[in-house]
Amino acid sequence: MTLIMSWLFILALIVPDLSSSLLHCPHRCHCDDEKLDVNCEEGHLDVVPIALNPSIQRLVIRNNKIRIIDSSVQFYSELTLLDLSFNYLFNIPDRTFARQNKLQQLHLNHNKISVVSNRTFVGLGDLLVLNLRGNLIDQIEAMSFTPLVKLEELNLGQNRITTVGLSAKGLAGLMDLKILYLDDNRLEVIPTEKTFEPVNKLAELYIGTNSLKALQDGAFRVLSELTLLDLRSSLLSNVSADTFAGIENIKSLNLADNRFERIPSQALMVLKRLEELSVGQNYFETVSANSFRGLSNLKRFELRGSLYLRKIEKAAFHTNTNLESIAIESNKALHELEEATFAGLLFLKHLSLRNNGFERLDENMFSWNSLRTLDISDNPINCDCYYSKLLHRLQTSSRISYNATGCPHHLPDQWECEYILDKNKNLISVLVLAVAIVTAIALTFYRFRGLLREYVHNGCKNKAPHHHHHHHGGATGGSGGGGGGSSVTIPRTDINSVDYEKALTAEDDYVIRQSNLYSNQVQPILNGCYPAYMQQDNVYYNKPLPITEL
Template sequence: MTLILSWLFILVLIVPDLSSSLLHCPSRCHCDDEKLDVNCEEGHLDVVPIALNPSIQRLVIRNNKIRIIDSSVQFYSELTLLDLSFNYLFNIPDRTFARQNKLQQLHLNHNKISAVSNRTFVGLGELLVLNLRGNLIDLIEPMSFSPLTKLEELNLGQNRITSIGLSTKGLLGLMDLKILYLDDNRLEVVPPEETFRPVDKLAELYIGTNSLNMIRDGAFSVLSELTLLDLRSTLLSNISSGTFAGIENIKCLNLADNRFQRIPTKPLEILRRLEELSIGQNYFETVPGNSFRGLSNLKRFELRGSLYLKRIERTAFQTNTNLESIAIESNKALSVLEEETFSGLLYLKHLSLRNNGFEQLDENMFSWNSLRTLDISDNPINCDCYYSKLLHRLQTTNRISYNATGCPHHLPDQWECEYILDKNKNLISVLVLAVAIVTAIALTFYRFRGLLREYVHNGCKNKSHVAGGVSPVIGGDINRVDYEKAITEDDYVIRQSNLYSNQVQPILNGYPGYMQQNNIYYNKPLPITEL
């Protein structure tokens, strides 16, 4: 009996709480009166409930079928967060949130809203975050957000806003705005300075996934406090050295998914404080040496999904010695990564080379002092001694967490690799010696080429001289034999008679005296032939 009375007493105490909360909580909703939180996500509601606790501070009604916001929202004046995303809202009546003067976050993303005006958000003077992403907005009227004097984040991404649809006074009144999303719209040019001037304290600007094609010099110069700029998927093929003029202090830049055929080294060079760079999905085939010179503070680098990238040179990151994280992933044509590419990066902690086309990776590519994680999986790696040494190094270094590509066949162990290495060394030594000998012989021939040519030439002369029946001159230099054309006997006599016309020549045995010197007698003149 005592136990029954105790249970009745407990029920009397908790029933009032049940009646004030659970009895008014719609089905498929979760209501917490202690945290003043109501969550009706995927509750199949078509209107905002009006029987909830009036003191609730957080109301989440995501993924329902609500088509209109009526006066029911005004019952909850204590709200600090209202989430009506992923519904079917077509418009927001003027002054709908007039009593929500404590609301700090309003999420209306992924609905069917087509327009907003300067009366839409009246009463939201304390609002910090407004999310209108994924609607059908094509026009931002002047001073549409002027009641939101404390707004810090405005998301207008994935709408239909054009360069004309965004009024030059559309952002007027947002003096404290820090984050602005204009990505995935229909902008053809970067909005003019007059548009950005009211939000000159902006820290993050997302303007990617627009057909910008080109960016004029100094387009962002009024945003001198900008630290993040997202220009991904903007069809850019080139940027000039003046593109980033005025925003030299940015720390994060996204240039992925554009049409760059080479790394824009010169325009990037002025970004001395840049810490994060994403530049994948472009058209360049090589990352040359010193591609990111000047970026001495770069800490995180991403290069993903580049279909044409084939090679990264050894000195590509030579001047980026403060890099801590590198992600080079899903570049299927990338097969060449030169030795010691990352060896000079003494602060590199995280390196991912996943899903590329690498067939060989050497342990000398990395700096092992600071490395903490390494991902080399999903590469067509050759299971050779180089890979065996790399895996052995990873397995024996306990501080490194790694993910590696498995080998479908036998991976040579340390002893096999040492044998192969010694064999290759001997073969290389023989080849080097042979090359040295051939080179020495070639150099010797080249050094004495003149003497060899003279020797061969004189040898040919002597052979021709003997073959023609000509004997060397007796008493003279055997290497100096003069040849003349064959002449007749009469011509020979006349020529000699002219030479000695001033002297009386004795005749003996029918021959002049000059032909009898040294007791040499000729029966007839000796014809000399020319070679």
């Protein structure tokens, strides 16, 4: 094999035309001699081709049937990218890549590799990305990665690594490592601080989809430059206030798909620079007011697939005024949002409420200042007048892109309002209270009507003008009496002694006066409030009798 490779190399130098794609490109492969790029994806290959242009820089042989890497790969010393993913590789011989000192990306993911050692990657001093995801690795030997002094990204996800398998020196030598994937393994506890000491420049750590169950206080303390921490699907039920000690600079945290029965507000408070937070698929029923207090820089929030979530209090995001994107999706037990839930979020641009259990949505629930996209589709919304107004606002807005559940086309006056907003309830309460007060006043007047009538009559009496009583001349005596007529003085009857009084008409007054003319007895005046023209020193002057009665 070595002899054949040598002859091919010499022949390519002597006869330049042999480097053309027509002579060296296998069937089902695409070879670009200008870009020095060869792609043999799904080429049904069972070995690495040996007759390619030796100057190629990118070689992609993914999704084939290759079972072993032999020395043929050393023929391509100019490679910067080698992709052997999705094959059947079960072993990598020592020093296989000894001549690939220009290689920057090596993708060996989704094979059947079970062991790597400190001799596996000899020669890869310039390697930046190593992908071993989806293999059968159960143990990382000490010093396995020491040749990779420039490595920045290491993907060990979807393997069988346990805590014991990741030894204290398993990551030794990776001084420049920025991104580490340990997700979807068999880790049961977070490795000790010493495990991460060789990689203290980590910016992103993916350690979710493990059976962690608990996090030790200060487990990440040495990772002071960490900006992203992914702990999804780790069976976590609680985190303490010191769990995130030392990593206060992280900007993205994923706690989705765990067993939290409440938002871990205390632990989150220390993450002052956090910009992205995901807490979906947990066990809590309520997102309480100020659950995310202290997270003043939060910009993106996700809450998806929480089967038990029933309520989001309207002050839940009260302190997160810099939020730009909110996704509350696929929470089937969440049937309503309180009015003004998103009030005060002046920078909110993207809001998704799709696939929940919302039966009512109206325009007062949203902050419209900066909103650019709104998704309220796939909800069992009642087509009432509130939803009609919301749709109308969306349809007439030129700056908002939206996705909404449609309703039958009705005229606005045909929408049936099945709900009453809180403000309408308050108005009804005020009206009921006002009616109650008026009724109480009316009943009071009715109860004390007698006293009020007496008070009015006494007031009228006090206002009537007072005159001195005059007695006109005329003898009073026994027999005789001269021929002059005498006037009759009629005293007022005390008003208070009268139980019932009726206003006298002019004819009633006339009858009373007539009776006074022919009777020696004094007649009482029943009405204590006569007009002034009828009162003259308490004397009634006789009205002339009609001629017909003389």
